Amino acid sequence: MPARRQANANSESVDNYLKAILVLGGSTEQRVTSTALANRLGVAPASITNMLQKLAVAPEPMVEYERHRGVRLSPAGRRRALEIVRHHRLIETFLYEILDYPIEEVHDEAERLEHFISERFEERIAAKLGHPKTDPHGQSIPTMEGQMPVREAICLSEALAGGAYVIDSVGERDAETRRRLEATGLRVGIKLQVLPRTSAETCSVSIRRAGQPEDAIDLTAELAGGIRIVPFGI
Amino acid sequence: MPARRQANANSESVDNYLKAILVLGGSTEQRVTSTALANRLGVAPASITNMLQKLAVAPEPMVEYERHRGVRLSPAGRRRALEIVRHHRLIETFLYEILDYPIEEVHDEAERLEHFISERFEERIAAKLGHPKTDPHGQSIPTMEGQMPVREAICLSEALAGGAYVIDSVGERDAETRRRLEATGLRVGIKLQVLPRTSAETCSVSIRRAGQPEDAIDLTAELAGGIRIVPFGI
DNA sequence: CCTATATATTAGGTATACCTAAATCTCTGA
DNA sequence: TCAGAGATTTAGGTATACCTAATATATAGG
Numbered sequence: 280m281p282a283r284r285q286a287n288a289n290s291e292s293v294d295n296y297l298k299a300i301l302v303l304g305g306s307t308e309q310r311v312t313s314t315a316l317a318n319r320l321g322v323a324p325a326s327i328t329n330m331l332q333k334l335a336v337a338p339e340p341m342v343e344y345e346r347h348r349g350v351r352l353s354p355a356g357r358r359r360a361l362e363i364v365r366h367h368r369l370i371e372t373f374l375y376e377i378l379d380y381p382i383e384e385v386h387d388e389a390e391r392l393e394h395f396i397s398e399r400f401e402e403r404i405a406a407k408l409g410h411p412k413t414d415p416h417g418q419s420i421p422t423m424e425g426q427m428p429v430r431e432a433i434c435l436s437e438a439l440a441g442g443a444y445v446i447d448s449v450g451e452r453d454a455e456t457r458r459r460l461e462a463t464g465l466r467v468g469i470k471l472q473v474l475p476r477t478s479a480e481t482c483s484v485s486i487r488r489a490g491q492p493e494d495a496i497d498l499t500a501e502l503a504g505g506i507r508i509v510p511f512g513i
Numbered sequence: 514m515p516a517r518r519q520a521n522a523n524s525e526s527v528d529n530y531l532k533a534i535l536v537l538g539g540s541t542e543q544r545v546t547s548t549a550l551a552n553r554l555g556v557a558p559a560s561i562t563n564m565l566q567k568l569a570v571a572p573e574p575m576v577e578y579e580r581h582r583g584v585r586l587s588p589a590g591r592r593r594a595l596e597i598v599r600h601h602r603l604i605e606t607f608l609y610e611i612l613d614y615p616i617e618e619v620h621d622e623a624e625r626l627e628h629f630i631s632e633r634f635e636e637r638i639a640a641k642l643g644h645p646k647t648d649p650h651g652q653s654i655p656t657m658e659g660q661m662p663v664r665e666a667i668c669l670s671e672a673l674a675g676g677a678y679v680i681d682s683v684g685e686r687d688a689e690t691r692r693r694l695e696a697t698g699l700r701v702g703i704k705l706q707v708l709p710r711t712s713a714e715t716c717s718v719s720i721r722r723a724g725q726p727e728d729a730i731d732l733t734a735e736l737a738g739g740i741r742i743v744p745f746g747i
Numbered sequence: 748c749c750t751a752t753a754t755a756t757t758a759g760g761t762a763t764a765c766c767t768a769a770a771t772c773t774c775t776g777a
Numbered sequence: 778t779c780a781g782a783g784a785t786t787t788a789g790g791t792a793t794a795c796c797t798a799a800t801a802t803a804t805a806g807g
Contacts, residue, residue, distance in 0.1 A: 378637040403612040
């Protein structure tokens, strides 16, 4: 049974891939690597390749994909991804404002419901909320037309202690720094939580990787410098 | 590859099977036939058999099933089915009362969302609505504990013109009536819509089968007599 | 410049939930 | 009572979305 690469409808899975590509690609729309996606989505890299191939050759292609060179959203893919993000953030706002959810519970609920609400539902909660511009976490809600105010990726040194983030990009740097970074296991797509500051140094920061609470990692200004992050929990 | 019959988690599909068995079994909890389920769920009879076998041998069996003799919900299956019906009807009420949906749109939205809302969501909308007892169509909302006020199946002659129903049971009758009934294609599980009355005769009724709008069927009191129906759109 | 290593892809499976076509039951009516 | 019609089940496929293991590619460093 050779390579499967058929067209495929909009499914929950597809939605999640598109959303991940949107977030990891950031406002710059850089190409996103399979590994970054695999990390973020929690699936095997092989599954990523498979899905990207399908998305790229669908009747209405959702991504631009080249072997070994990562992916980028197509206009259609971007439109869909932004729609899902809009759903997510509107639902979070709705749960928080109208149903009095505790803030820490809005994400998981929205994460499920975002795939299944209709246009009408979207429109009705937006109206009920007075067409809000940001969600309860302070993140911009894309417009109905698929515009999202830039912002998003920030420097690791700007992260709030306690916040959960995903590494968005790791800037160019010398070989030695690169090696030290690599030793920490920090790569694009890795999820991390920022710990309270332990040093007064401007850009130094303590983090721990999601799922490995025992391993705190201290980053010098040099290491933290070019790491840009996005809040986890789009 | 011989018979597949593994355990399976709660999925949207499973939910829909359980709900269908609940509705077609009615308050009497009669055994439900494969054909009735196939009709209601719009899948091939073979698919029904497959699913029922899996549900019957799951670690926590959802149905009691015997080859060629139909199914019935197990206590666990009934509990789950009632939970989904509660979700559905609470969501419908919520859409109607809080989000000002037009009544004819509440069903489809609820039909999707009922599978994905959390306990918290359920609890919050119930509270917001003042723990309603019935949905906007007048149907009872099962309690959190899984109690549903009886009622449900009614005689075809009591049906409201314009209403959509599913045949719940076809009472005992003589061979001739049975044959005439059969000729109309009316069987348990068939979906139908009631047309405005054409005759003053107490129990006579005009219906058409869902999906066959051209074929109106006039039923005499004799034919309509023992047909019990449940509203479509649980 | 050329290879080791990390990254990505191919190959081949699994599970769910469907399907069609071919048996096989059940039970009605003559 | 028993044949045949209709209902049901078995057998064998398909598509989606995963997986692991094996292979191929790219690039960084010597």
